[in-house]
Amino acid sequence: MFVDTVIEDKALHKPVFLIGLSLTVLAIFFALNFTNTLFGEFLRPVIGDPTESGFFGRFAVSLVLTIIFVVNLFVISFFKLKVQVAIVWVELFLLFLAFAYSFDLKMSFIQSRIPLMISRGLFTTIYISAISIVIATVIAIIGAIAKLSNNGFAYAISSFYTSLFRGLPLLLQLFLIYKGLPQLGFMVDAVPAAITALSLCYGAYMTEIFRAGIQSIPRGQWEASRALGFKFNLILRKIILPQAIPIIIPPTGNQFIAMLKDSSLASVLGVWELMYLARTLGQRDFRHMEMLLTAAMIYWALTIVLEVIQARIEEKYKQKS
Amino acid sequence: MMDTKTNIPNNTEMTPVISLKGVNKWYGDFQALSNIDLEIKLKEKIVICGPSGSGKSTLIRCLNRLEAHQEGTIHVSGIELHERMKDIDVVRQDIGMVFQSFNLFPHLTVLENCMAGPNWVRGVDKSKAKERAVAMLEQVKIPEQADKYPDQLSGGQQQRVAIARSLCMQPKVMLFDEPTSALDPEMVSEVLETMIELAKSGMTMICVTHEMGFARQVADRIVFMAEGEIVEQNSPKEFFNNPQHERTKVFLDQILE
Ligand SMILES: Nc1ncnc2c1ncn2[C@@H]1O[C@H](COP(=O)(O)OP(=O)(O)O)[C@@H](O)[C@H]1O
Ligand SMILES: [Mg+2]
Numbered sequence: 001m002f003v004d005t006v007i008e009d010k011a012l013h014k015p016v017f018l019i020g021l022s023l024t025v026l027a028i029f030f031a032l033n034f035t036n037t038l039f040g041e042f043l044r045p046v047i048g049d050p051t052e053s054g055f056f057g058r059f060a061v062s063l064v065l066t067i068i069f070v071v072n073l074f075v076i077s078f079f080k081l082k083v084q085v086a087i088v089w090v091e092l093f094l095l096f097l098a099f100a101y102s103f104d105l106k107m108s109f110i111q112s113r114i115p116l117m118i119s120r121g122l123f124t125t126i127y128i129s130a131i132s133i134v135i136a137t138v139i140a141i142i143g144a145i146a147k148l149s150n151n152g153f154a155y156a157i158s159s160f161y162t163s164l165f166r167g168l169p170l171l172l173q174l175f176l177i178y179k180g181l182p183q184l185g186f187m188v189d190a191v192p193a194a195i196t197a198l199s200l201c202y203g204a205y206m207t208e209i210f211r212a213g214i215q216s217i218p219r220g221q222w223e224a225s226r227a228l229g230f231k232f233n234l235i236l237r238k239i240i241l242p243q244a245i246p247i248i249i250p251p252t253g254n255q256f257i258a259m260l261k262d263s264s265l266a267s268v269l270g271v272w273e274l275m276y277l278a279r280t281l282g283q284r285d286f287r288h289m290e291m292l293l294t295a296a297m298i299y300w301a302l303t304i305v306l307e308v309i310q311a312r313i314e315e316k317y318k319q320k321s
Numbered sequence: 322m323m324d325t326k327t328n329i330p331n332n333t334e335m336t337p338v339i340s341l342k343g344v345n346k347w348y349g350d351f352q353a354l355s356n357i358d359l360e361i362k363l364k365e366k367i368v369i370c371g372p373s374g375s376g377k378s379t380l381i382r383c384l385n386r387l388e389a390h391q392e393g394t395i396h397v398s399g400i401e402l403h404e405r406m407k408d409i410d411v412v413r414q415d416i417g418m419v420f421q422s423f424n425l426f427p428h429l430t431v432l433e434n435c436m437a438g439p440n441w442v443r444g445v446d447k448s449k450a451k452e453r454a455v456a457m458l459e460q461v462k463i464p465e466q467a468d469k470y471p472d473q474l475s476g477g478q479q480q481r482v483a484i485a486r487s488l489c490m491q492p493k494v495m496l497f498d499e500p501t502s503a504l505d506p507e508m509v510s511e512v513l514e515t516m517i518e519l520a521k522s523g524m525t526m527i528c529v530t531h532e533m534g535f536a537r538q539v540a541d542r543i544v545f546m547a548e549g550e551i552v553e554q555n556s557p558k559e560f561f562n563n564p565q566h567e568r569t570k571v572f573l574d575q576i577l578e
Contacts, residue, residue, distance in 0.1 A: 224425075228490060234442070
């Protein structure tokens, strides 16, 4: 993207905007009414018993929250971009923690269950996702080439495949494979069934991504290669794919992240991956939120790892050209 | 310095390197080439000109079968170009082509662009391919750009790299499709000079161009096309001083103001 070299006044430094923002935020806080929460408790010296404070209490709480919010934004606006980003991230994360904390979590319960969650759940999730990612990528390369070829059979099979597997809900595919194949005499375990469904479904999405990436390379590249006497495979390998891969990487990264999370569908087949353990471990003690939030944090951490890897690869390709 | 491993038999001065007989080509219902007869001998320099849409690109692209013709025959060094031929890549390796839009490989450096062909399909080893690439970049006068990427070069420089890339294959024939049309005016001459030098070295050249100064200086023959037909062909002197057809006169009036 192009960032203009002329700097406009920051909206936050214009009085009109500040006043408008303050009023809007005040209205929102007032409507949401935080009087009976921690915030009302903090203001007890001013408003008295929060539950009894009525309109005045509600307004006072909203006003204080609004001032904190707007002053916070105003202060942040003076920092450099990178610092701004860091501060806002930390603040949002703290808010998220506060949200989680409000459930009255029992930390010792989390601690006692986390080893199993990681050794069994995380391991299985990564195992299923990693294998599916590799298979889906292979399918996508073959599918994309088939779709671009002028072989009628290859095109027909490939387009039928992408149409079908993009057209069915993943959960339905999962059941069709897990319940359907045994009736035809092929026994499948839950894990292979999950891997098959994920690979086929994401292979179909990625086929389209790869096809579009390859097609985005200008015709002139093919023509120049042909004019030099290069054959199809050589052109694809040495000329087209190296140019298409940087285009393909961001949407493919998205698919990997989506697949990682969709591996949680395997839990409906009783596979002991993260989601399954999150649902079952807390059940007996009615400690649902503990386990669900733990699983949430693990999934989130995993996707951040994938995002970082994707950014690294993108950076590498950017330097090259 | 002819490649010892060239694929097409050497021609004598007399037999044509390229010959077209009764070539017709259609895009759907639209006839892009009608009844083209043309012979090009070794070391000959041909300039093809004509109004936009007259089929010049189509014609030149049929010569290495980037386009398919439907009727008539095209022979390159005695090998007929047709749909079912097995050795089209062998023929193409002996025909260099320079495009209006350069079509360099943007992910490869200038040097790698020039080494790719010989190294990947001619069986020349890396060090030899590099040696040859450097020599060709010297010939087009940009050896100092060898390690840059194409988009770091000006249009004129890119086109000279494209010429060097083709020359690295040590082709028998060079095809040029309006090589200077996409260039800023001040870069046209550097590319034309490169082409003139190439002509002096004895290369067989077929150039689609509207650079009439170049045509006058270099061409053995000028072929004038209109609406998919060859209207007339003549030596530059005759072509400019004594055009035979009304259309040629109109075209020359327009292009020479
Ligand atoms: N791929 C194509 N499909 C349909 N028509 C085409 C195609 N390529 C060229 N033509 C048509 O063929 C005619 C000749 O084109 P071209 O050889 O590019 O002309 P020139 O190079 O002389 O300007 C033009 O009328 C053009 O519109
Ligand atoms: Mg043209």
